[in-house]
């Protein structure tokens with residue numbers, strides 16, 4: 416294990432949940448020297464995810480407190496650990512002290528959660544900042560871009576080979592894919608990934624104000640979930656273009672980017688047909704948090720609306736925290752694929768909304784309050800962690 420550089424403090428501030436539905440707090444955590452295959456990063460930016468709210472207000476999978484927050488980090492490498500057992504990996508040899516980097520972190524981890532001024536990360540979770548982006552632009556990308564890859568491959572079974580073979584067309588390129596909640600952060604990355612890999616009949620469900628921008632990200636047709644007749648509009652469209660899949664369902668693949676029992680799952684029970692695969696972002700939100708309302712979540716999708724799905728619909732709960740079970744993605748997704756797609760302009764970062772506050776704690780609390788009031792629409796909340804730039 417490397418020693419800490421003299422300029423790095425032995426402890427540093429971290430945003431933590433200490434009790435459910437109580438104000439967030441700052442605690443000092445030890446700065447952990449990087450071990451084999453790890454790097455120490457000074458964190459200047461993080462971004463919020465609805466998971467922060469599910470944790471803080473619903474105690475979702477919070478087994479102990481204080482619980483360090485933050486699923487993303489962006490900052491500067493300040494120390495490198497060893498090269499990892501079995502020799503140098505490609506990820507290790509990419510990184511140098513002084514590099515600007517970003518990544519999808521494991522919240523709850525005392526050394527890796529993103530909302531603290533120093534994080535110690537395994538190198539496979541670290542992307543180098545491409546020259547065309549700032550850290551503040553990049554920090555909101557990896558969590559949900561990784562989610563898009565995981566849901567499309569692990570849950571829907573669609574192929575995303577890397578690198579994309581020259582002249583490759585997916586065997587299922589013409590099949591319909593329905594992305595419900597396409598203006599969410601997850602949804603916007605799902606659209607961009609499907610477009611790049613050649614899936615050309617992707618339908619998006621989002622508020623009407625987002626339809627033009629979603630078409631620019633690859634949606635073939637858009638539907639407004641705020642219209643009472645949206646289910647019939649989608650079914651009518653699917654019926655008009657049926658016949659794309661030789662012997663299968665007319666709508667084989669559905670991504671529910673929201674996972675709301677009444678807002679998304681109930682309408683999808685009327686749309687999915689035998690043979691449809693439905694990937695649902697967990698947790699299912701039975702009741703959304705608000706100032707006065709304790710939220711209710713469900714991690715087992717089979718317990719939601721049982722008996723209302725048609726026989727033969729395959730509903731899976733997406734859990735991106737397990738994406739590294741795919742060894743190829745573990746090695747290549749954050750180290751190589753994410754920064755390459757950003758550098759090539761294949762994937763555009765979500766629009767950022769900067770959350771202000773005089774202190775780290777104030778910014779963290781303000782961001783959580785915005786999530787609770789459901790004020791996020793077509794954007795990502797981004798906020799400073801360390802006050803000083805490197």
Ligand SMILES: NC(=O)c1ccc[n+]([C@@H]2O[C@H](COP(=O)([O-])OP(=O)(O)OC[C@H]3O[C@@H](n4cnc5c(N)ncnc54)[C@H](OP(=O)(O)O)[C@@H]3O)[C@@H](O)[C@H]2O)c1
Nearest residue numbers: 465466596598599600601622678696697733734735792793
């Ligand atoms: N389990 C996992 O692996 C995993 C990974 C990532 C995210 N998630 C979960 O997925 C959910 C979405 O995350 P996110 O970061 O993408 O959220 P987000 O960007 O904060 O979501 C906000 C968007 O949700 C849309 N929305 C809300 N209700 C909707 C409905 N009934 N139909 C269609 N769109 C609706 C709104 O669209 P309009 O602006 O069009 O109104 C808004 O733009 C969260 O609950 C998160 O925890 C799970």
